[in-house]
Amino acid sequence: MKDFSNLISAIEITNKTNAKIEALVNYFKTAPNKDKLWLIALFTGKRPSRPVKSNLMKSWVMEITKLPEWLFLESYSSVGDLGETIALLLPNPENTIEKPLHVWIEELINLKPKTDEEKKAYVLEAWNGLQAQERLIFNKLIGGNFRIGVSKKTLVNALAKLSGIDANQLMHSIIGNWTPNSISFEDLLNGTHINYDNSKPYPFCLAYALEKELPDLGAENDWQVEYKWDGIRGQIIKRKEEVFIWSRGEELVTQQFPELVAAIAQLKGDFVIDGEILAIKDSAVLLFNDLQKRLNRKNVTKKLLEEVPVGFYVYDILELNTIDLREFSMEERRRKLEELFQQETDELLQLSEVINFKNWNELDALRNEARSFNSEGLMLKKKTSLYHVGRKKGEWWKWKVDPLTIDVVMIYAQKGSGRRSSKYTDYTFAVKNEDKLVTVAKAYSGLTDKEITEVSKWVNKNAIEKFGPVRTVKPELVFEIAFEGIAYSKRHKSGVALRFPRIKRWRQDKTVKDIDTIESVKALIDAN
Amino acid sequence: MKLIKFTKKGIYCIPGKFYLDPWYPVDYAVISHGHADHSRWGNKHYLCQNDSKAIIKHRLGQDISIESLAYNEPKNINGVQVSFFPAGHIIGSAQIRLEYKGYVVVFSGDYKTQSDFLTTPFAPVKCHTFITESTFGLPVYKWKTEQELQTEIQDWVLQNQQNNRTSVFLGYSLGKAQRMMSLLDGVADIYVHNAINHLNNAITNSGIALPKTTLLTPDFKKAAIQNKIVILPPALLGSKMLKRIPNAATAICSGWMHIRGNRRWKGVDAGFAVSDHADWDGLLQAVKATEAEKVYVTHGSQAVFSKYLNEIGIEAHELKTEFGDDEMTKEGEGKKETA
Numbered sequence: 001m002k003d004f005s006n007l008i009s010a011i012e013i014t015n016k017t018n019a020k021i022e023a024l025v026n027y028f029k030t031a032p033n034k035d036k037l038w039l040i041a042l043f044t045g046k047r048p049s050r051p052v053k054s055n056l057m058k059s060w061v062m063e064i065t066k067l068p069e070w071l072f073l074e075s076y077s078s079v080g081d082l083g084e085t086i087a088l089l090l091p092n093p094e095n096t097i098e099k100p101l102h103v104w105i106e107e108l109i110n111l112k113p114k115t116d117e118e119k120k121a122y123v124l125e126a127w128n129g130l131q132a133q134e135r136l137i138f139n140k141l142i143g144g145n146f147r148i149g150v151s152k153k154t155l156v157n158a159l160a161k162l163s164g165i166d167a168n169q170l171m172h173s174i175i176g177n178w179t180p181n182s183i184s185f186e187d188l189l190n191g192t193h194i195n196y197d198n199s200k201p202y203p204f205c206l207a208y209a210l211e212k213e214l215p216d217l218g219a220e221n222d223w224q225v226e227y228k229w230d231g232i233r234g235q236i237i238k239r240k241e242e243v244f245i246w247s248r249g250e251e252l253v254t255q256q257f258p259e260l261v262a263a264i265a266q267l268k269g270d271f272v273i274d275g276e277i278l279a280i281k282d283s284a285v286l287l288f289n290d291l292q293k294r295l296n297r298k299n300v301t302k303k304l305l306e307e308v309p310v311g312f313y314v315y316d317i318l319e320l321n322t323i324d325l326r327e328f329s330m331e332e333r334r335r336k337l338e339e340l341f342q343q344e345t346d347e348l349l350q351l352s353e354v355i356n357f358k359n360w361n362e363l364d365a366l367r368n369e370a371r372s373f374n375s376e377g378l379m380l381k382k383k384t385s386l387y388h389v390g391r392k393k394g395e396w397w398k399w400k401v402d403p404l405t406i407d408v409v410m411i412y413a414q415k416g417s418g419r420r421s422s423k424y425t426d427y428t429f430a431v432k433n434e435d436k437l438v439t440v441a442k443a444y445s446g447l448t449d450k451e452i453t454e455v456s457k458w459v460n461k462n463a464i465e466k467f468g469p470v471r472t473v474k475p476e477l478v479f480e481i482a483f484e485g486i487a488y489s490k491r492h493k494s495g496v497a498l499r500f501p502r503i504k505r506w507r508q509d510k511t512v513k514d515i516d517t518i519e520s521v522k523a524l525i526d527a528n
Numbered sequence: 529m530k531l532i533k534f535t536k537k538g539i540y541c542i543p544g545k546f547y548l549d550p551w552y553p554v555d556y557a558v559i560s561h562g563h564a565d566h567s568r569w570g571n572k573h574y575l576c577q578n579d580s581k582a583i584i585k586h587r588l589g590q591d592i593s594i595e596s597l598a599y600n601e602p603k604n605i606n607g608v609q610v611s612f613f614p615a616g617h618i619i620g621s622a623q624i625r626l627e628y629k630g631y632v633v634v635f636s637g638d639y640k641t642q643s644d645f646l647t648t649p650f651a652p653v654k655c656h657t658f659i660t661e662s663t664f665g666l667p668v669y670k671w672k673t674e675q676e677l678q679t680e681i682q683d684w685v686l687q688n689q690q691n692n693r694t695s696v697f698l699g700y701s702l703g704k705a706q707r708m709m710s711l712l713d714g715v716a717d718i719y720v721h722n723a724i725n726h727l728n729n730a731i732t733n734s735g736i737a738l739p740k741t742t743l744l745t746p747d748f749k750k751a752a753i754q755n756k757i758v759i760l761p762p763a764l765l766g767s768k769m770l771k772r773i774p775n776a777a778t779a780i781c782s783g784w785m786h787i788r789g790n791r792r793w794k795g796v797d798a799g800f801a802v803s804d805h806a807d808w809d810g811l812l813q814a815v816k817a818t819e820a821e822k823v824y825v826t827h828g829s830q831a832v833f834s835k836y837l838n839e840i841g842i843e844a845h846e847l848k849t850e851f852g853d854d855e856m857t858k859e860g861e862g863k864k865e866t867a
Contacts, residue, residue: 012788015795067667068839074832075668080789088668088786136788422790449793466831 003031004039004101005134012148017157020150024158034102037180037188040159042141043150044174045298048105050143051112052119054082057139060120061086077469080415080422081147083139087132097129102180104141152251163189168250169196175252198239201246202272202318202326203389207379207396214360217380217397224330224383225355225363227375228398229313230288231278232295236260236312239270239322245277253277258300260312263346271340272319274387275352280311285374287499311348314341315379318387326387333387363399370401371485374499377401403482404524405504406516410477411437413459414470416444423456424471427503429481431494432517438494440521443481446503455506478510479503486524496521531608531628532657534847539635539659543628544608546575548635551850558610560637561621562587562702565851575603577612579648580620582734583702586727599648615639616650617804618703619731625653634818635659638851640803641810644674645710650806652817657824659847660815663805664783665829671783671807674711681708681800682715684779689716689755693777696758698765698796702727703804704781705759706738711802713739717756720744721769724759750774765794783807815842827851 010023028036041047062072067089079085099107111122126138140146156174160167173191183193217223233248243261245254254261257277279286279294286308293308294300317337318326325333334354341351355378357363367378377400385395408429416425426444430437447455455477463471482504489497495518507514533540538550546556553570560566560576562583567576574594576584581596597603599622602611612622617638624635634655643649672680685695695716697708701724709718709728718741720728725743732738744758746769754774762780764770770778778796783803785791791799806814811833815823823844825834830846837844 012792013797071836075666078666079668079787084788422787422793
């Protein structure tokens with residue numbers, strides 16, 4: 001497992017995708033074929049289910065180290081990762097065990113049905129034979145995310161570099177139906193188990209943010225205007241009775257949206273359409289936050305399907321009955337799209353509405369209204385535009401609504417996880433409520449690494465409560481937060497709920513005296 | 529009568545009328561070691577260990593009023609017997625022992641219990657009251673031995689050379705830089721930044737031998753340092769100077785690098801957990817060896833470490849101080865050195 005452990009070390013230290021790809025390629029050049037297959041399986045959601053509960057592992061570590069539970073938890077909260085905390089707390093190993101990756105994984109699969117006592121004996125022996133870094137890998141093999149920033153896309157790019165095979169084809173191959181015991185590494189790369197002709201996607205056409213005044217765009221009639229949606233941009237392919245859904249990140253996400261697959265399968269004809277995957281309930285588009293619950297799940301449960309149903313708003317058509325339409329104009333493509341959707345379709349699939357307008361000056365009001373039904377603003381597409389590869393200036397524009405902002409003070413801080421586990425990155429903010437403070441939002445990111453480091457230092461110095469992961473801090477640091485919408489809420493103590501709050505900037509020029517009041521925040525609801 | 533009290537200016541010895549590592553200017557400062565958060569400007573008189581003297585004068589000015597003692601050489605100040613014992617933190621670092629009418633207080637300053645190739649090894653001192661640091665006061669911190677570190681770091685340099693890369697280490701210029709020099713001695717030519725070079729000169733001029741290094745001048749020739757070793761202060765991470773180094777592989781050397789998240793945070797090529805502070809076991813050993821009846825825990829994980837000491841039957845209290853606990857920036861190595 002040394003090679004695999006070295007690979008993980010090489011990948012985790014860098015944030016450069018190319019360096020990650022290079023490390024993966026080097027690994028693929030030398031590792032045993034079985035190990036390669038397992039590596040691909042681990043990073044594509046095909047890992048075996050957890051054989052040992054994390055609570056058991058925790059209790060064994062406490063037994064071995066004789067540490068009290070609070071100190072274990074304090075360590076965990078500082079390290080930010082359970083597998084790593086365990087690896088670091090254990091005493092140095094007395095033995096050396098060296099086995100290839102696939103042997104470890106197969107042993108762990110066999111461990112699953114065993115008794116707790118047998119599991120304990122196995123795990124303790126492994127811990128006592130591995131150095132800290134390998135021990136961490138072993139713990140991660142049992143369960144938990146590697147958090148090393150290797151997406152399917154990165155993996156596929158490495159395999160493409162290694163083999164010279166088209167990356168999208170490889171994406172289909174690794175997502176396809178295989179297990180490490182059912183296929184050879186060669187066959188997996190060559191895609192003997194798939195039919196790539198059916199799944200092959202087109203590159204997405206993208207828009208620039210609007211940087212002109214509307215009248216400078218020319219005649220109103222030359223433009224097709226639609227609402228902009230904040231979901232997952234997706235390309236749905238139906239060829240020869242097979243359905244594939246690609247995300248803009250060039251990942252195959254078909255399995256995550258079974259209801260879309262079913263709805264598309266009912267349609268007649270072969271086609272490739274472009275649109276937005278959105279969480280839609282009772283005909284209303286939900287927030288991206290809701291949609292997120294549906295992403296990267298290994299199993300899409302019935303409960304989840306009911307809780308967050310999805311739909312697809314169709315923007316464009318790229319291929320119809322094997323004919324590539326990308327050289328057709330937007331206007332013609334739209335006509336063909338409308339023709340295709342004249343057949344009876346499931347209501348999950350909706351054509352993106354084309355907005356009727358006569359004058360440019362009508363659009364600003366429409367854009368600002370968009371927020372009220374969770375649209376992000378408007379899209380302006382030239383009717384003569386072809387479906388380009390990537391971005392082409394002047395043809396497609398996105399025109400987003402301006403976010404709302406308020407000034408708030410930080411009252412709690414919490415450490416992040418993974419790369420951010422050493423710093424306080426997650427903050428809770430409050431506004432004034434007469435002479436008290438009331439929580440209005442939790443947010444992370446939006447600050448530079450340097451600012452996060454500075455804020456973390458400040459938190460260390462100004463923490464009032466010191467145990468556990470959350471620090472209560474003196475209300476001193478003022479931030480401007482931006483958000484997409486605001487509504488009254490009974491679930492929140494403040495009586496308001498913000499949509500997508502995030503830090504816009506750190507207002508070092510302001511003090512807690514300058515922050516917003518709950519009244520001024522509520523006034524935004526009525527104004528919007 | 530109490531021997532010490534904790535004041536806004538720092539730890540004060542009441543009968544001795546002097547302060548230990550004060551944060552604000554006082555008349556008489558007894559100094560544990562040369563780092564800027566322990567040895568500050570503006571005191572009227574300084575007392576330190578012999579090997580710290582040149583360092584402190586280099587940093588605070590040649591004209592300061594300063595005297596020094598050897599380890600275990602007592603000095604009577606207003607009836608209080610003051611002496612220094614090795615702290616193993618950096619060259620000249622000392623625990624400060626105070627004895628008054630048979631009562632003994634030891635202030636640890638910063639320390640590490642593990643020996644390195646450079647500093648006088650830490651020596652435990654029995655006392656009634658022990659004031660300890662706790663920078664790495666969590667059981668996840670467990671350092672490798674100096675030999676293990678040496679192998680790991682030298683292997684990294686050799687591997688870089690195979691890939692035609694220059695090995696760049698970032699570590700603060702007083703302490704970490706010299707420790708890295710001792711770990712890297714003999715593996716390749718070592719180039720050091722001006723700030724480190726100045727300190728090296730101050731140290732060698734006072735008669736302490738250091739591994740051989742070359743000054744990295746701002747107009748350095750790229751060909752000359754290709755595949756060699758460069759040591760820079762941490763503030764130079766992301767600087768133009770660093771970017772000019774051909775094919776640099778960059779490593780940070782700090783105890784915080786023990787945790788993955790920290791290694792990844794900085795966006796460097798490697799992180800080595802080389803610390804000049806005690807790890808968890810080191811802190812526990814040190815506290816137990818003093819046999820102190822009362823322990824005050826300062827800078828770092830004081831809440832966690834003091835709670836744990838109390839649970840294992842050692843009376844401990846938290847003490848808020850203004851000593852830094854960030855190995856990366858503790859010297860305030862800021863723009864002064866990047867310029």
